[in-house]
Amino acid sequence: xxxxxxxxxxxxxxxxxxxxxxxxxxxxxxxxxxxxxxxxxxxxxxxxxxxxxxxxxxxxxxxxxxxxxxxxxxxxxxxxxxxxxxxxxxxxxxxxxxxxxxxxxxxxxxxxxxxxxxxxxxxxxxxxxxxxxxxxxxxxxxxxxxxxxxxxxxxxxxxxxxxxxxxxxxxxxxxxxxxxxxxxxxxxxxxxxxxxxxxxxxxxxxxxxxxxxxxxxxxxxxxxxxxxxxxxxxxxxxxxxxxxxxxxxxxxxxxxxxxxxxxxxxxxxxxxxxxxxxxxxxxxxxxxxxxxxxxxxxxxxxxxxxxxxxxxxxxxxxxxxxxxxxxxxxxxxxxxxxxxxxxxxxxxxxxxxxxxxxxxxxxxxxxxxxxxxxxxxxxxxxxxxxxxxxxxxxxxxxxxxxxxxxxxxxxxxxxxxxxxxxxxxxxxxxxxxxxxxxxxxxxxxxxxxxxxxxxxxxxxxxxxxxxxxxxxxxxxxxxxxxxxxxxxxxxxxxxxxxxxxxxxxxxxxxxxxxxxxxxxxxxxxxxxxxxxxxxxxxxxxxxxxxxxxxxxxxxxxxxxxxxxxxxxxxxxxxxxxxxxxxxxxxxxxxxxxxxxxxxxxxxxxxxxxxxxxxxx
Numbered sequence: 001x002x003x004x005x006x007x008x009x010x011x012x013x014x015x016x017x018x019x020x021x022x023x024x025x026x027x028x029x030x031x032x033x034x035x036x037x038x039x040x041x042x043x044x045x046x047x048x049x050x051x052x053x054x055x056x057x058x059x060x061x062x063x064x065x066x067x068x069x070x071x072x073x074x075x076x077x078x079x080x081x082x083x084x085x086x087x088x089x090x091x092x093x094x095x096x097x098x099x100x101x102x103x104x105x106x107x108x109x110x111x112x113x114x115x116x117x118x119x120x121x122x123x124x125x126x127x128x129x130x131x132x133x134x135x136x137x138x139x140x141x142x143x144x145x146x147x148x149x150x151x152x153x154x155x156x157x158x159x160x161x162x163x164x165x166x167x168x169x170x171x172x173x174x175x176x177x178x179x180x181x182x183x184x185x186x187x188x189x190x191x192x193x194x195x196x197x198x199x200x201x202x203x204x205x206x207x208x209x210x211x212x213x214x215x216x217x218x219x220x221x222x223x224x225x226x227x228x229x230x231x232x233x234x235x236x237x238x239x240x241x242x243x244x245x246x247x248x249x250x251x252x253x254x255x256x257x258x259x260x261x262x263x264x265x266x267x268x269x270x271x272x273x274x275x276x277x278x279x280x281x282x283x284x285x286x287x288x289x290x291x292x293x294x295x296x297x298x299x300x301x302x303x304x305x306x307x308x309x310x311x312x313x314x315x316x317x318x319x320x321x322x323x324x325x326x327x328x329x330x331x332x333x334x335x336x337x338x339x340x341x342x343x344x345x346x347x348x349x350x351x352x353x354x355x356x357x358x359x360x361x362x363x364x365x366x367x368x369x370x371x372x373x374x375x376x377x378x379x380x381x382x383x384x385x386x387x388x389x390x391x392x393x394x395x396x397x398x399x400x401x402x403x404x405x406x407x408x409x410x411x412x413x414x415x416x417x418x419x420x421x422x423x424x425x426x427x428x429x430x431x432x433x434x435x436x437x438x439x440x441x442x443x444x445x446x447x448x449x450x451x452x453x454x455x456x457x458x459x460x461x462x463x464x465x466x467x468x469x470x471x472x473x474x475x476x477x478x479x480x481x482x483x484x485x486x487x488x489x490x491x492x493x494x495x496x497x498x499x500x501x502x503x504x505x506x507x508x509x510x511x512x513x514x515x516x517x518x519x520x521x522x523x524x525x526x527x528x529x530x531x532x533x534x535x536x537x538x539x540x541x542x543x544x545x546x547x548x549x550x551x552x553x554x555x556x557x558x559x560x561x562x563x564x565x566x567x568x569x570x571x572x573x574x575x576x577x578x579x580x581x582x583x584x585x586x587x588x589x590x591x592x593x594x595x596x597x598x599x600x601x602x603x604x605x606x607x608x609x610x611x612x613x614x615x616x
Contacts, residue, residue, distance in 0.1 A: 036367025073393020089115035105148030130195035195256035233283035303333025320364035442494035481512035
């Protein structure tokens with residue numbers, strides 16, 4: 001029998017909220033049905049992908065990455081396809097990237113197109129894919145590897161600005177702007193991307209800060225007669241950004257355009273903020289981009305904690321104040337939560353979760369993006385992936401709709417049906433709506449499951465995030481509805497590329513059957529969840545689900561088996577879910593040290609033991 005993967009997932013998918021607590025003792029985080037939940041997949045120097053030059057391994061790795069991101073509630077990826085005027089896709093303009101095949105200019109063998117593959121796999125999972133492009137960088141470390149004859153360094157050395165060991169294509173040259181725009185036009189024309197995304201590499205920043213290397217370009221290409229080179233550089237970047245926006249709009253206006261600039265616009269803005277800034281250091285002006293509405297979204301890199309000279313609590317609302325009706329998805333420095341990706345003082349386990357919660361309390365902030373992917377899929381990162389799955393993203397979400405793009409409703413799916421495909425496994429299937437001129441095609445589908453004694457009010461039920469079961473690009477899903485006194489109503493909506501939802505399909509009604517946990521016996525007298533959060537700093541909670549009345553006793557032990565605390569004293573409990581919370585203190589009330597501990601729960605003659613980690 002196929003059963004639920006974890007008790008927690010079984011509870012959450014059935015829409016039963018339990019009183020788990022985060023590290024500060026707060027209840028489960030609020031969830032928005034519409035929220036941009038992104039992650040950067042960095043390919044430069046193989047940071048996130050690929051970790052092998054073997055094609056089969058690359059494809060398997062990317063599938064695993066997308067599966068894990070999907071399981072963590074991520075609904076959009078920024079997939080880096082151009083790192084230093086190269087290509088991780090089949091480009092007629094730039095050569096194949098060394099980070100893909102081990103040699104610049106060498107195609108994958110056997111041949112495949114990674115961007116085409118990534119788009120197909122992301123869309124199958126109901127996720128957006130934004131092609132992440134570094135616009136100007138030509139060489140990040142000159143002389144470190146052999147440059148292909150088709151690379152811009154070889155074809156147009158007159159376009160380059162070289163500072164220390166890096167080279168960029170000169171932003172002040174109109175021909176450079178045209179060259180990069182042609183790259184973007186090619187991608188938008190030939191690939192079904194959801195967006196084009198730039199990172200913060202405009203003019204280079206310290207220790208490779210530009211000085212007078214472009215003085216002659218300033219003299220020769222200054223049609224507005226700027227008197228200061230800084231203003232001219234910002235104008236040159238603005239000309240490029242406007243050109244990209246116009247090119248995308250002319251080819252596929254439904255494709256989104258966004259940038260992730262430095263997290264600080266100007267020193268002292270807002271008051272008390274200090275650090276490298278976008279305006280004066282890399283000569284980019286994201287406030288002007290938003291004023292002109294050239295962008296659809298902005299993702300400032302707010303890679304700092306609450307408090308101090310780069311206070312997240314000040315910066316995020318300030319960026320929201322200049323969004324000018326466009327979307328804002330702050331970038332979070334998740335890399336600072338794990339020793340594998342950061343050598344400085346690590347964030348606490350609660351830092352990034354609290355930033356996500358902060359975003360959700362501000363209506364002008366539309367989501368979050370995390371750098372980098374392996375901090376979700378491979379590294380512990382203070383247990384952040386668990387926080388996403390169990391709390392922050394415990395329900396899926398649709399990306400927000402952009403009001404300035406096509407708002408047409410797609411048609412609803414047809415012929416919804418269900419079939420029991422195992423003792424506790426039901427498959428819900430449907431047909432795509434028939435194509436209709438003037439009506440957008442479905443990009444993905446939203447599947448809702450509503451437990452109700454009678455036919456529910458679907459308009460109201462579809463607004464409840466806990467009823468959203470899955471977002472998918474396919475036309476069927478598998479579910480494991482638990483046994484319950486009321487049946488489950490399943491409906492499906494189509495969602496356009498702009499995430500506009502159709503009316504709901506017809507419904508099917510299913511009586512639940514699933515009652516167990518994969519890898520463990522079916523519910524006998526009780527089940528015990530993994531503690532959450534894990535790791536934790538201040539407090540963690542355990543859910544015990546009793547099917548009969550029984551006393552519960554729970555104890556905490558250290559790594560050498562010594563009892564540390566008693567957290568449930570054997571009191572008789574009624575059937576249902578019970579929360580046991582440990583505040584990280586021993587029997588004397590002292591806070592325990594960092595390390596691995598074990599909790600043992602006893603009820604009805606059985607004992608369950610699981611590990612948990614304290615991080616101070």
